[in-house]
Amino acid sequence: SYVAKKTSKNEATIYIKASIDKGWHIYSQNLKPGGPTKTIFTFAPSKDFTLVGKTIEPKAITEYEKVFKMNVSYFEDEVVFQQKIKLNKATTAVKGSVEFMVCNDKSCLPPAEVSLSVPVK
Numbered sequence: 001s002y003v004a005k006k007t008s009k010n011e012a013t014i015y016i017k018a019s020i021d022k023g024w025h026i027y028s029q030n031l032k033p034g035g036p037t038k039t040i041f042t043f044a045p046s047k048d049f050t051l052v053g054k055t056i057e058p059k060a061i062t063e064y065e066k067v068f069k070m071n072v073s074y075f076e077d078e079v080v081f082q083q084k085i086k087l088n089k090a091t092t093a094v095k096g097s098v099e100f101m102v103c104n105d106k107s108c109l110p111p112a113e114v115s116l117s118v119p120v121k
Helices: none
Strands: 002-008 011-019 025-029 040-043 049-056 063-067 070-077 078-087 092-100 112-120
Touching: 002 112, 011 049, 011 092, 011 112, 040 078, 078 092
Parallel strands: none
Antiparallel strands: 002 011, 011 078, 025 070, 040 092, 049 078, 063 070, 092 112
């Protein structure tokens, strides 16, 4: 799920929440190559807004995973990512997508991509 909240007349924060089924986890944006697919946010360019910095995430759980032979960072239950934007127009829609991979202790599902369109009012 997602929502935008204006923080000032010309700034807003986009909150993107992933609710994760029990026993499963989604990976951090900050993974080294050679492991699972990291979470990647892509925002469509627009004259209505400018991205401010990178998409931020809370502190992840980091553990060694034998399958990948490396430390990986992930989230369980629920995670909220945040993207700040500078508005060039009072109302707009922030469009883009998120690519992610979910795993449990036995297997991983193929990476998936979900489209986003977040209204900013």
